[in-house]
Amino acid sequence: MNILLVGAGLSGAIIGRTLAEAGHNITIIDGRDHIGGNCHTERDAETNVMVHVYGPHIFHTDDEEVWNYVNSFTTFMPYKNRVKTTSQGQVFSLPINLHTINQYYNKTLRPAEARDFIENEIADKSITDPQTFEEQAMRFVGPDLYKAFFEGYTIKQWGCSPTELPASILKRLPVRFNYDDNYFFHKFQGMPENGYTPMIEAILDHENITVHLETWFDPDTAGEYDHVFYSGPLDGYFGYKLGRLGYRTLDFEKFTDKGDYQGCAVMNYGDREVPYTRITEHKHFSPWEEHEGTVCYKEFSRACEPEDIPYYPIRQVKEKALLSDYVKLAEETGGVTFVGRLGTYRYLDMDVTIREAMDTAAAFLESAAKGEKM
Ligand code: UDP
Structure with missing residues (x-):
């Protein structure tokens, strides 16, 4: 089958890889000039520090199959988020x-x-x-x-x-009555040695997969494929015709320094008067590397405008009502599966995104084997 995946983030890469291994022809498009979606990492040109371009991503999971999956594509280094x-x-x-x-x-x-x-x-x-x-x-x-x-x-x-x-x-955050300051309580936690982008590159590295960057999806072309997996914004697929699902977006104010700026990867700011929520110092996400310089991001959160990158789905009462209308539209749309954080409008951690992508691909292959249409 010829299959189109919209979005080269975690969902697109994992579904694409699984279906490619089953012999299908996979085309993946992404509007940005890089793969990896919001997990994208790259080295800073001035300091060579590995930067989490869209904010901190720390891999943690209890799902052994997911952990083994990501470890089969890259080396994970021990990392505890404190x-x-x-x-x-x-x-x-x-x-x-x-x-x-x-x-x-x-x-x-x-x-x-x-x-x-x-x-x-x-x-x-x-x-x-x-x-x-x-x-x-x-x-x-x-x-x-x-x-x-x-x-x-x-x-x-x-x-x-x-x-x-x-x-x-x-409820995402634990309260502990001991001195354990590990931010997560999952069994497996780590950081890919060379960042997330090479990991996703390795997942996409298959002879049946072709990736086109800076390529925007046109829903009118969906019919040219046997199936489409869409990981872009759910409301965007339908041209926002019922209205826009609300997101928060982030602005990062980048600055560089020498040595150690704040002594840890993530410093939150609890006071309302401080305009930013946190400062991340990226070199501390790769504690096994040594760098003279340091790169920090001051993180500001605000309402997402149409031209901004969506980060956090808001999911209040108003959004949930609109979401259920879009979900109805999605269910009526044959030949397209909506996946991932944006495609399903949920606040998903990376491990959950991967688990869902693995399950979606497996379900698709099972239906295809039975000759069912999805
Ligand atoms: N939170 C907070 N103070 C903090 C850290 C988190 O009030 O210092 C709240 C905040 O509402 C945040 C939620 O707890 O959205 C979940 O925190 P988490 O660290 O999981 O947020 P993420 O890293 O995904 O932005």
């Missing part, structure tokens, strides 16, 4: 752990004491079934830590009150 946050004139450890709690409250509590202290003296136990981001925070860490670490940051990141956001966003 995040700090500057708030109210101090630097604290994130995610909230025993160090954060003891430092914030000027105490020397042991694990069980800290759990008891937060649960019985700080947390708002009147909230029994937290629905919003704010309720989730008030229920599990209480008002002080919420205000110091989450409220200001979240207003900056999402451009709205945490009372308007779902609890699921905060």
Whole structure:
């Protein structure tokens, strides 16, 4: 079969590779001048530091098959994400752990004491079934830590009150009553030795795959292929005819320096008055490399305009209603499968994106073998 994949990010590359290995002819197009989508990495010309061009991407998963898959295309180096946050004139450890709690409250509590202290003296136990981001925070860490670490940051990141956001966003972060400051709790974590782009290049390196960059998709040409997998914005496929699904976009203010600028890869800024959400210092994402210079990104979040790159799907009540209308349109569109973060309008981590791409490709091959049309 002749198959078109729109988007050369993780979804497109993995689906393309699986179908190419099964003998299909794969064409992949991408409007940008590089593969990898928002995972794209490249070396900075001045310092040679590996830069996560669209912001920090740390690979973490519990899915052994996904871990083995990515490791079969590149070498992953050990990397633990340890995040700090500057708030109210101090630097604290994130995610909230025993160090954060003891430092914030000027105490020397042991694990069980800290759990008891937060649960019985700080947390708002009147909230029994937290629905919003704010309720989730008030229920599990209480008002002080919420205000110091989450409220200001979240207003900056999402451009709205945490009372308007779902609890699921905060559930991404653990609260720990020990000194484990690993940002993620997954079994496997690492960073590709030469960045994500060479990994995706290796996935795309197959005789049945042709990649065309700086090539925009025209939905009218979909009929020329036996099937299309589309990983661009869902509303964009339909010419935004029902309206635009809301996204947050990011602006990065890049600066270079010598030596070590901030001593860690990611420094968040919890105070509302600081206009940026975080500063990432990219050389710390490759701690096995040595560089004299350093490259930092100050990260600002704002509403995504039509000409901007979409990053985070907003998924509030308004967007969810519009989303369900677009999903209906997508279901009525034969011969096209919508995949990935933009194609399904979800806040997806890399490992989930890969898992879904593997499953989508397997389901397609199974249907094709049975002669079913998708
Ligand atoms: N968050 C926060 N303060 C922080 C870090 C995170 O309030 O210092 C909130 C914020 O709303 C963010 C969410 O927790 O969107 C999830 O954080 P995560 O680190 O997973 O965000 P990402 O790295 O995907 O932007």
